[in-house]
Amino acid sequence: MNHGYTYQSTLAASQATPWRIEDIIGAGKRLDFSRPFMPETLARVEPLAFLNSNEKRTLNQIRGNAYLCIFGLVEEFILPFVLDHARPQLQPDDYRARALLQFASEEAKHIQLFKRFRTDFEEGFGTDCFVIGPPADIAKAILAHDPLGVALTTLHIEWMVQRHYVDSIKDDQNLDPQFKSLLKHHWLEEVQHAKLDTLMVESLAAGRSEEEIMRGVEEYLEIGGFIDGGLKQQVEFDLDSFERATGRLLTDGEQEEFRRQQLQANRWTYLGTGMTHERVLATLESLTVKGRKLVETISPAFC
Ligand SMILES: [Fe+2]
Ligand SMILES: [Fe+2]
Numbered sequence: 001m002n003h004g005y006t007y008q009s010t011l012a013a014s015q016a017t018p019w020r021i022e023d024i025i026g027a028g029k030r031l032d033f034s035r036p037f038m039p040e041t042l043a044r045v046e047p048l049a050f051l052n053s054n055e056k057r058t059l060n061q062i063r064g065n066a067y068l069c070i071f072g073l074v075e076e077f078i079l080p081f082v083l084d085h086a087r088p089q090l091q092p093d094d095y096r097a098r099a100l101l102q103f104a105s106e107e108a109k110h111i112q113l114f115k116r117f118r119t120d121f122e123e124g125f126g127t128d129c130f131v132i133g134p135p136a137d138i139a140k141a142i143l144a145h146d147p148l149g150v151a152l153t154t155l156h157i158e159w160m161v162q163r164h165y166v167d168s169i170k171d172d173q174n175l176d177p178q179f180k181s182l183l184k185h186h187w188l189e190e191v192q193h194a195k196l197d198t199l200m201v202e203s204l205a206a207g208r209s210e211e212e213i214m215r216g217v218e219e220y221l222e223i224g225g226f227i228d229g230g231l232k233q234q235v236e237f238d239l240d241s242f243e244r245a246t247g248r249l250l251t252d253g254e255q256e257e258f259r260r261q262q263l264q265a266n267r268w269t270y271l272g273t274g275m276t277h278e279r280v281l282a283t284l285e286s287l288t289v290k291g292r293k294l295v296e297t298i299s300p301a302f303c
Helices: 005-017 053-089 094-125 135-145 147-169 177-205 210-246 250-276 278-287 289-302
Strands: none
Touching: 005 094, 005 135, 005 147, 005 177, 005 289, 053 147, 053 177, 053 210, 094 135, 094 147, 094 177, 135 147, 135 210, 135 278, 147 177, 147 210, 147 289, 177 278, 210 250, 210 278, 210 289, 278 289
16 A cells, blocks of 8 residues: 555654653643533534533543543553564564554553543542443453454554544634643554554555455454444443432433433444544555455444
């Protein structure tokens, strides 16, 4: 595929915009709980007409907490996966080794950042909000798949982050500036990861027959199904957190509507925005047109 990504250029770009966790969280940099955390295109709280504006903002913040925690969680499988991919070929390409180790180091930093964020959230929000996990079990289940399927999942996640920030977050002036700053700093480093993932996918697909590539695509979709199961559980957690945080018990009909709307909102956030991303589809097509077509037949369910 003619994308022009190289290990040398991604390494140089990631070294040009360094930041430390201490620069962006703590020491007076606090979350503002009077503001929403997530853009409405991802949170989709407005269609829940039976909630008042305070309740909608509370649900938006619950979704924001889950968003960063779920990123922390998926990055726990990306970190060992990138290290395993780097390890067998530390030579002769020094740029490859350094770019992949930089990638892994940044993911380790993001995992720590999101844990640090969670402490601030718990202190300020005042109600415990459960998030799917534990991360080690989820990582184990995902890493049991074909490496090409895992690399495609990683590619999906990295481009998804780009799309969320550029399309929905960057120009949204309503969001809490501190939460937005976390998303911005994460996005800055993920730009290079998306390019490195493209190179990882290409190297894992090299030399495979079309049938073997399709096995990787099918395993990518299986991982998507596994994540979808987690999202169903997350909606139940969010409903429970919402009721405890607001003290409002929803009627059976309201709960049904909450589940229906929020499951689709979660599906769009974590699955649809990646599966329909033009760069993900272009990479799939460069491996095999059949792979792109298969994903395109399934993705409408997650939009
Ligand atoms: Fe990350
Ligand atoms: Fe990443």
